[in-house]
Amino acid sequence: MTRGLLLVVAGALCGFAWGHEGLTWLAGLAALIPVFWSLAGSRWWAGAVTVAYYLAASRGLPFGAGIFFAESAPLWFSWALWLAAGVVNALPWLLLWSETPRRQTWTLPAALALTAVPPIGFIGWVNPMTAAGVLFPGLGFVGLFCLVAGFVLIVLRSWSAVAVLASMAVVSNLVMLQARPAWADAWSGHDTTFARLQTAAAPNFLAEGQRMAQVLMLAAQLEPGRVLVLPETVLPRVRQGNDFNASMLADVSAQLKAKGSTMLVGAEMSIPGRPIRNVLVALGSDAGPLVQRVPVPIGMWRPWAADSIAADPFGNGIGLVAGRRVAYAICYEQLLTFPLLVSMAYRPDVIVGAANDWWARNTSIPTIQGQVLDVWGRLFGLPVIRATNI
Incomplete structure (x- = not known):
């Protein structure tokens, strides 16, 4: 005993x-x-x-x-x-x-x-x-x-x-077989401190305006040739069609593309008749949205509910951004093993993590998320770029 x-x-x-x-x-x-x-x-x-x-x-x-x-x-x-x-x-x-x-x-x-x-x-x-x-390592x-x-x-x-x-x-x-490649110096993450970013929360137009204003400011300040990662759900919900936010983001994307820069920004994407998707939007790039594979069970992913966030649990989690193969993990995925191992099988160039941890700011959860990504990056010899709202 x-x-x-x-x-x-x-x-x-x-x-x-x-x-x-x-x-x-x-x-x-x-x-x-x-x-x-x-x-x-x-x-x-x-x-x-x-x-x-x-x-x-x-x-x-x-x-x-x-x-x-x-x-x-x-x-x-x-x-x-x-x-x-x-x-x-x-x-x-x-x-x-x-x-x-x-x-x-x-x-x-x-x-x-x-x-x-x-x-x-x-x-x-x-x-x-x-x-x-x-x-x-490596x-x-x-x-x-x-x-x-x-x-x-x-x-x-x-x-x-x-x-x-x-x-x-x-x-x-x-x-230490892994060495940070020179191109990775042009990639960085930007943390935010918004008080509350919650999936399916009631619209708060003042807060959404502040978030959009920060995205616009960062896009204007971003130097040519750089890639900036922002946290999950920073953008107001983006709806397909004639939507003001979507039109504004299209303009920002065109400006970034003109100077060869890219921003990966978290957003919820709404398409009529389909579940909401939690994504990273690639502004300044022709890449499609990078869709979260495993939203938080019960909190976001509720297959039995109409307001569930869509899941793609067996997707590869790979996107092509700024000429690099990106293995991305959005918030909860950073804690799991199988999504990242699946992505590693596709030989990515970089790991990108975006999280919205306003609800966990005084807990060990955000640090563990970062640890897990850093450890996988260390094992596969890949640079890790992280951005968290906390």
């Missing part, structure tokens, strides 16, 4: 390692969770270790969700979401645990996969696989393979092979 309690505490500490500004390397502690799981003396202790990890890592959720749903749900609802998400993420680990090391050699990778891919992958925060970016999918192989070798107590992988990790960190 003592060992089990110590492992649960250790799992919780690994979860608390997420969400500390400037300490991205702490994400590497997530790699210890499968090891602790394998050492648990029983199925229930194994489940407790992983529950403790997921609940500690998502500790900002009940407070942020409490603000997000303040007008539509009781306070207990946000705590219930937090507990449910932690339990669902831990469930594969609980069910697949085995006291037999040889059985663990396939159940461990299976648990990693089940928590990364849909349906559990829709709420699969802080998957231990993200630790590959800390341990094997190695991409090979680094992921090395991490999972390392777990299996530890289970089998093949210490000589583990030592070889550890040496690879040391070398890859010393060499």
